[in-house]
Amino acid sequence: MFDLKMIRDNPDAFDAGLARRGLGPMASVIIALDAENRALMTEAQAAQARRNEASKLIGRAKATGNEDEASALMAEVGVLKAKLATFELDIATQTEKLNDLLSSLPNTPYEDVPDGVDESDNVEVRTWGTPRPMAWAAREHFELGEALQMMDFERAAKMSGARFVLLTGQLARLERAIGQFMIDLHVDEHNYAEIMVPSLVRSEALYGTGQLPKFSEDQFRTTGDHWLIPTAEVPLTNIHSGEILEEENLPLRGTALTQCFRSEAGSSGRDTRGMIRQHQFNKVELVSITTPEQSDAELERKTGCAEEVLKRLGLPYRVVKLCVGDMGFGARRTYDIEVWLPGQERYREISSCSTCGDFQARRMKTRCRSKGEKQTRFVHTLNGSGLAVGRTLVAVMENYQREDGAITVPEALRPYMGNIDVIGGSQN
C-alpha cells in the first residue's frame, strides 16, 4: 500500500518504481481519483458541518419552546440530508476504486536492487563453504530416504495426494531436531522472542501482509472464514496490527516454528519429486518490526541469523540479492540464501529475507512514535526464513550422505537426536 501524499509529491519517482516492476504508469490516474475524492470530501464535510450546527440549534430551539424556528431548521437539514446521501455514495465508490487500485500494486524496489526479469538476473553476494568431495555419484534426498525406508511419498499420496510426504523413524526425528535447533539458536543467541502463533487466520491478516487480495489462488482456505497460513510471516507480522508502538521498544523480533500451507497453483510440473516443493512444510520464520531508520541494518542482521544456521550445520551456501523481477509482492529488497544440494549439483533456495519498508505497515496500520512526540509514523517490517525445515532436511541428507546410503548427523544436531551420529547404516 502506498502513501497518497508521496505519490502526489513524487509522481515520477512512483511511476519509475512501477516501471522497474514492469508495470505501466499509474500516478496520474491515482492522483486524479484522489483529487476527485478529496474534493467530494471537502464538500460533504461542509454540508455535515452545517447539519451538525443546525441540529444543535434545533435542540436549543426546542428547549426554549421555539417550535417555528425548529421546524424551519428541520426543513433545512432535510435538504442537506438528501445531498449528503449522494455524497456518501460517491465517496464510498471513489474510495473503493482507489483502494482496489492501490492494494493491487506491488511494492517499489529500493534503488540498489538489480534490474532483471527472473532468477537468472539475481546477483550473487557471497558464498560460504565448499561442497564435500564424494567418490560416488551423489544421490538425491528422496533416493536416500526411500532406500532408508524412512521417507514415503506413495503412502502419503494415498491419503493426501501429490506433494505430501510421510517421514518415519530417524528422519522424522531429524525433521523435528532441525526445527528445535533453529528455534533455540534464534531465541538463545539472536535475541528473537519465541512465539506460538495460530495457523488459521482471517482474510484481514493476509491482506495486511499482502497475500490478499491478489494471491488468493496460492492459499488454502477453510469452508469457514479462515485461511491456512502460507508462512508464519502472516501471524507474526500481524501481531501488532492497528497498534501504535513506542520507538524505544523497537526493533521487535519474533520467531515461530509453524507448518506452512501452499496450494502451489502455477507450479505444476516443477520439483514434482521429493520434498523440495510440498503443500505442507515446516518453517522457522524470523520477523522484525523496526523504525524506518533501523530496517536496512536489520535486514543484514536477519540474513546473518539465517546464514548462521547453515554455518552451524556445515552446509555450503550462497547469498544472492534478488533482481526486481524475482522479488515478492511486498518486498523492497530481498536476499535469498541458497544451499548446495549435491544430488542436484546446484544451489537451491532455503531462505528468503526481505524488507518490506512500510508497505505492510500501511496495510495493517502499525505505527510507531518516539516518546514525547505527537507525530506517528508507519513502522518497517521485515521477514525471513530461518530456515525452511524440510529443505534443510534435504540439504543435510544430501550433503552428509555416505557411500552406503547412511547419513551422518551434523554435530550441532546430535543433542537433538539422542546423540546418535548416523542415520541408517549398520547401527540402525
Added chain:
RNA sequence: GGAGACGUGGCUGAGUGGUCGAAAGCGCUCCCCUGCUAAGGGAGUAUACUGGCAACGGUAUCGAGGGUUCGAAUCCCUUCGUCUCCGCCA
C-alpha cells in the same frame, strides 16, 4: 452447540436521544508553590482524514459495519470479541 451478560479515551469508570470527543478518578507531561521527604495549586494529555503559508479550523471515530432520527455512546439489525452457566471435547 444451548442460555445469558458485556464491549466508552493509557487505565478505572460515569453517561439510555440534544450544546458529549465524551464526567470523575488514576496515570503521564509542563508550570507554580514548597529548603530534604511528603503534600498542594494550575494547565495540558486519542487517532485518522481534510482546509489553511500559518495562526487556526472542519469531518469522522464510544469494538466493527449497517439502519432509525432533524440529531445516536445512548434505540434497532448484523458482525467480531470478552465473560458466566450448561453441554461436548484434545
